[in-house]
Amino acid sequence: MEQELKEYIQSLIPEDFPDGNQLVEEGRKMAGDIPWNKSRFLRETGYKSHLDYRKENLKNGKQTYQLLVGLSTLEEEIEAIKKIDEFHKRTGFEVRSMQSIPSQLVGLDPKDWEGAPKPTSYLMEKEEDWLAHTEAAPVDCCWQDWHLASPNNLNETKYALKAGTSRLGCFSTFIWEYPGYNEEKKRFSDMFRTMGILSAKKDEGLDCITYPEDGLPGFFMDVVSYVGYEMIEHYIIEDLCGARMALSYGGLLSEIVPRMSFALAMEKLYGTPEHPFVTYYNGSTNEQWDHDIESNYGLGASEMLIEAVINLKYGLPTVINPVSITEALRVPTLDELFNIVKCGIGIERKAKEWLDIIDFTRFEEMRDLLIEKGTMFYENVMKGFEEAGVNIKDPLEMVMVLRRFDPVKFEQEFHPSLQESEKFKPYVPTVLGRETMEMTENVVNDLKDKGYESMLKGKKVICGSADGHSYGLMLIDNVWSEMNADVVDCGTNMEPSFILDLYDEEDADAVCVSVHCGQTLDYARQLKEEEKKRGKKYNIVIGGMLNAMLPGNTEPVDVSDIVEEMGICATNDFEKQINFIGRD
Structure with missing residues (x-):
């Protein structure tokens, strides 16, 4: 390793931070006082978990769908959950899952709301606000945005688990900032106490979920780097914290072969029949038009088709989360979300026909390339961190160094192409890059x-x-x-x-x-x-x-x-x- 890079990494190591492993252990002890309750969805459907529901759908030849919903008020959000249930009952379509997208302010203690920027979505403040989601209708509700890695993560984790969230995230968002909040040591100490809580709930089936595009990979130019980076997160979440990791992705990966090969790579690395690794595919937005927006139905339909086909081919109960044709312009309405998910109704009827038409060799070859080069990326990072003096056994120290690392520099310094030539060259370029x-x-x-x-x-x-x-x-x-x-x-x-x-x-x-x-x-x-x-x-x-x-x-x-x-x-x-x- 060059001395300049070594000194740069050393400059990122936090001083006077607590031991991350001790924080995880504190969280495990706290977990006994925080029940993970069953949601109304599980109570009324009889499923043991949302994963069991997804597996049952796949067994019956059905796909499972999810909507991301973040409306302007809590009342509108609760009403939307009821309308999702009505939509399911009317169509028989498996749209019985939603992910709550509240305001960024929810990630802060309410006392810190004043003076912080106010995004478009709704607010939640008290425990009953989380419970109102899961009790509104027999619809699965979960929380990822502004939760696990936020300054208010301990309170939010307690509220979400008591409400019966099906998973908790989003791990990768430890790089996000909260304007006006600067207590970094407290925020991330609490994050690893929360990781201890998730670890203690692992055997109950609780997932710690991540989303690469909301973290460092959102800056990357190569899908190989996505894989290598997720191997690092897996090491921190599972090996160091003892929690169970799951992955969602898709907003920036719009080219079909890299998009689906990434899922196959992560499944081959970490998925099992008991616990498939990829929870949901998110619809992409980077190729959407901002004019004649009805053409964006074609983009959404093509993604949903290949996702359904890949699920059937490889036996994956991965949820399909399409995005509205207006997603690249603004926050969508519920009707706009229903309109795009309706495309899936016709797609399910035709997906099986494509199994004998598509040659899956290209997907599998790229899957193997992503694993090979991604593993090299991971090994380069771990070796480099250790050589620079990072305590790679401490999850908090690992996250703080990653958080402080310039993301473009991170990818280019550890990319395996540098072992073949002196120039950074993506193997599988990202579309948005x-x-x-x-x-x-x-x-x-x-x-x-x-x-x-x-x-x-x-x-x-x-x-x-x-x-x-x-x-x-x-x-x-x-x-x-x-x-x-x-x-x-x-x-x-x-x-x-x-x-x-x-x-x-x-x-x-x-x-x-x-x-x-x-x-x-x-x-x-x-x-x-x-x-x-x-x-x-x-x-x-x-x-x-x-x-x-x-x-x-x-x-x-x-x-x-x-x-x-x-x-x-x-x-x-x-x-x-x-x-x-x-x-x-």
Whole structure:
């Protein structure tokens, strides 16, 4: 290992943090006072677990479906669960599962809500709010977002288990930040107490679930790196913490062969007939159109078809979780979710016919390549960490080093292609990574053709993401660098105050922020409040999903005009952005 990399890894090791193994043991002792209750779904259907329900469906030639639901109020969310039950009863279709997507604020103790950005989804505060989900109807409810790795994880775990969640996550989101919250030691000490609770419930059938695209792999350019990284998480969750791991994925893997080969690789590595490893496939969004959106039904249907076929071929009870045709634009309505899941009704009737048509050799060959190269990636990381002095037997220390590691650097330093040549080269490129590079090239060429190439020369631009998503940040980083700007990347999950602090420290000329669903208006207001406190004028550009939930609306609406009125450039048009930044 090069000395520079060794010193970099050493700089990431946390100081004065407690022993992670002791925290896990504390959690195991706490588990006795936290019952994992049976939900109304299990009580009324008679299944021992949600997994048994999935297996029974597969045995009967049926697929199991799940909806991700995050509406604007708790009352709307509970009503949606009842409507899911009505839909199942009316159609006979196995849509009896939902994953709750509450507001990010739920991941914080309610006393910390004031001043934090307010996303579009609903709030939960008390134990009865979790219970209201699982008691609303005989529909399986579970929680992943803003739970296991959040600052409020101990309370949320207790509430979710008492309510009868079918699993708990999301492990990979330990990289997420919670604006306004900075007690890192407490947050992650509690996370590993929670891991101890999950470990104690392992024999009862409770899964600790992860979702790679919401963690470090969301930055990766190679599906091989996904596999290697998930091997690291498996080591931490199962070998160090003694919990039972499960995996969900799919939002960024839209090409059919890599998408399904990844599932087959993870099943071959860790799945068993008793406990299949992959819990659900999430629909992808990165190839959805933002115009003529009905065409997105074709994307969703093609994914559901191959998922059903793979499930039948390999005997996998993996849940299918399609996404609405509006997913890339805004939070979907319940009717929009029903519309896409209806495509599955016809697909189930035809899926068996494809078993004799499809040659599965390509899937299996790529599966084996992913395992071979992914194992090399995993071994490179473990060897490198140990050589740098990381205590690889301590789950908390492992997570903190991963959390602090620059994700692009992480992939490229440990990638097995470097053992074959001196240059990083993906074996199975991710679609979004490749598309980001292609989009960068197209935008840059267009701007150069219009004479903008030198307009930002000598300008220093701070680039950051308001949430955990990285590809928008990668795009603006690359575009402004190609436009000869001096780019300072401040990373993801950046608080408004931190971004403006960096603006001042770097004596920057502008800041560009990439935002996700529902963040725009609140984030813009916080930036302007910070600006007012400082008595200074900042050049601010916001791009991405420029929507928010406004009073009187149950769906997010475009708020770019409102933000523009604040004196912020709110647009995804790079020509308008460059004119704003480059003006004298």
